[in-house]
Amino acid sequence: MDASGEMAARLLSGDRAALARVISWAENADARYPAVLSAIYPRVGHAWRIGITGPPGAGKSTLTNELVATLRKRDETVGILAIDPSSPFSGGALLGDRIRMEERTADTGVFIRSMASRKSHGGLARAASDACDVMDAFGFSSILMETVGVGQSEYDVVAAADTVLVVLCPGAGDGIQAMKAGILEVADVLVVNKSDLPDADRLMMDLEDAVRMRTVRQEEGGWVVPVVACSARDETGIDDVIAAVDAHRSWQEAADLAGTRRAKRVAQVRRVVGERLEEELWGRLGNTDRAEALLGNSVTPYDVAEDILTSVLGSARDAAQADEV
């Protein structure tokens, strides 16, 4: 058996060191990884993947820790992927999220892996998704993916999850600002952590109002995003968060889970392709220079855009236009 086959077999037999190593291969885009993925792919698809995101200081790690405790009480096994940013200066990273989950280290039903965002957003989303596939194949019943922030790159990471929790807390980034950043488009469940703090009620109301406004526009039978209060530090409201995740799961299973998952994967493909194209267009293909050279008094930005599109898409574009005619 070759290295990949042997590693896949070890992983499927429950060897945690093999699980850890395969995640490294995925993360490093190691040449041995694709063959492992092929070998384990039939076992992927059983775990429920929960994405957890929110602004810094919202208490995501503490909440993750409590969610794991609750899931363990009902005999679920849990894989956790904790993602932290890499330093833009050195490329290194300091991964400290495990500290909040220290009690889980000795639990053989739990596996925690820290991941640094490294350079490219597309690359992170792929590594994170691969790591989830690997943990899924290993046999965990739930997978929690935790990442800081509410921006595009975090969206890319958590969007692959089946249920996305957006965690907010009073004080850390006010409610209105967060809504502007489009968290409602990401969230399947909104969690207000630190619900014992003074402004928690206000944040709950703001979020509920925002959900209501969106619900009016959506079609019958759509998922209505619940707003759940909890205090991870005091271990209160955790059951409510889990109940909301369960409800979202049942709703998806009653609807078209396979279709939803497929749609998410297609969206993922589109994002990766889109990002790669961006990089290629303006980087290696030299279109920034081209645009600068072309722009002149009598040449509008639209003219330049047409020129670049024609040069890039070339014959494919001609053919499409011919079809239309």
Add this chain to the structure above:
Amino acid sequence: MADRKIRVLVAKPGLDGHDRGAKTIAAVLRDNGMEVIYTGLHQTPEMIAETALQEDVDVVGLSILSGAHMTLFPRVKAALEERGMGHVLLTGGGIISKEDMASLADVGFVKLFGPGTRTDDIAEWIQTAMEARWKNEEVSG
């Protein structure tokens, strides 16, 4: 494997709470381009080895100022072996006498750093040791 980064576990075994050195070295290794997992305080050897396994680290660095290194360092090594993690590069620092350093070298802690060490020297030592290992892997693998 252009994407590969050195992954280091910085761990505090035992009960002492002096984490100034561990946290500083963690920050310095990050600034030297490594991915550093910090365990937090008061770790048992089993917790350290289990974390090293889950994180698939290349290096484990132990920081201790309680005087318990002769008991705890060999236990960390043993717990790593038990989990098939005998290959990781072991290092550490603290108030450790020359004789103790020598006997810990026999257990696998080939390099230990005493008080007053330049943090960049530690980063450089790890970097050099890992580059040599990876080169060997390429040659043999």
Add this chain to the structure above:
Amino acid sequence: MSNIETEHVKNASVKAVDARATWEEAMRGAKLRDAEFTSISGAPRKPLYTPEDARVDYANDLGYPGQFPYTRGVHPTMYRGRLWTMRQFAGFGSAQQTNERFKFLLDHGTTGLSVAFDFPTLMGYDSDSPRSLGEVGQVGVAISSLADMEVLMDGIPMGDVSTSMTINGPAPILLAFYIACGEKQGVDPKLLRGTVQNDILKEYEAQHAWLVEAEPALRMITDVMEYCSEHVPQWNTISISGYHIREAGSTAAQELAFTLANGMEYVRRGVAAGMDVDEFAPRLSFFFDAHLDFFEEIAKFRAARRIWARKMRDEFGAKNPKSWMIRFHTQTAGVSLTAQQPENNIVRTAVEALAAVLGGTQSLHTNSMDETLALPTEKSVKIALRTQQILAEEIEVTHVADPLAGSYFVEAETNRLEEEAEAYFAEIDRRGGVVPSIHSGYIQREIHHSAVIYQRAVEKGTKKVVGVNQHVEDVDAAPEIEIHRIDPAVESEQRERLAALRAKRDDAVVRSELDAIRSACKDGGNLLERFVSAAHAYCTLGEIAEVLREEFGEFHEPSIF
């Protein structure tokens, strides 16, 4: 004022302006050394301080020694009345070995005992717990029950000495052992004198030997305050400590700010528990670091007294002048000692100790030169004590109170540190107070950042350390100093002692005492009272601590990265 006089004043001020301009011109043109002119905390330093830099309203900002705001000292007589207490921290190995070291120190003129505990004791584990493996007796003495305390204090008249116990998470339990031990010696608790550190907030922030979550830990502290104000009235129930904050890497301003913020939090808790502020505030004591930056340190001590006096009188409404006074113990900076050329540490320690004395400390510990390498030997402990005796007896600095007052530089530094501390108080308030600032890791992060900045400065050479980045010698050429080692037999003997104790005590009584503690955790009864009772039944530290962990939950450190 006559015309002539006015003219004279005018001329003088014109002259002053000219003189300043001339000096500034000279500075601009001069070639200066290539150095970073900042304090050890990184605060910028001017080349010269003048009256403009030291704006001081004498009556309001300085006053007289023994008078509000106590900038110049808490006693009217200062060291003419009484010298500081020379209190050398000691503790290692077994209770018996430490008992012998105490007797050695008392014989050589030390005036107060100070107990260092080993890590298992500091974390609330018995010597025979699996968590204690390899650590028993290593950095302090192992005390697992009243039986060990009896050995520790054997032959030492507990009614006559003052004892300081450096312990925090399990502090109420160790204090209970001490009270019970006194009772067994026949000493009325009312006669016991000393201090228990009992400062849990700085444990979360810097030192990291904790037992339970913050809220129940704070409740135990108010339990201690309440119990002692009635039963052990001469005991200092808390020593609010900046030492460990500084040693963890903070700046002088952070040490000052976080320590006093913690102090104010304890006062709030005491008041919230229903005590009158003047009932407990006079028994609060403080503990600071004396670092290498001589003037910054002296200014820090002066600023501490002024800030605390103002807060206590104006914000907390304390009426008793004793509540306004900050009385503090000082220890020279362990982190300033170098492993390289260790004899140089004697000089560092002397300079630091002098800063503490000129800053008006009430008691002082001087570090031994070999502390970065191992436990101090008897010889190096003696040199450290002799250093204090030289300062006290030979160099004639003790005759004048607050001798550096009025120095433009020292007054400017004092003002700066007060301002920086105030800015931190405002930031901590904005974050909801000290406990939320600990839970979010804010305070720990501030300390960590300062530590990293200093480390980089040393490695870059912008902060100079002799033997480390200046005047470096070949390590192997350095003279070997004698190293004091702990015999591994201490651990096995402790295990045997505990096994014997567990075998001979009355289990039923032990169980009922532990149950009573459990109920007190739930119903709010005074825990120190229960611990004293449990101590007499020879319940162990670990057994009591385990009940507390179960009932209150352990503290978990936040990630600061």
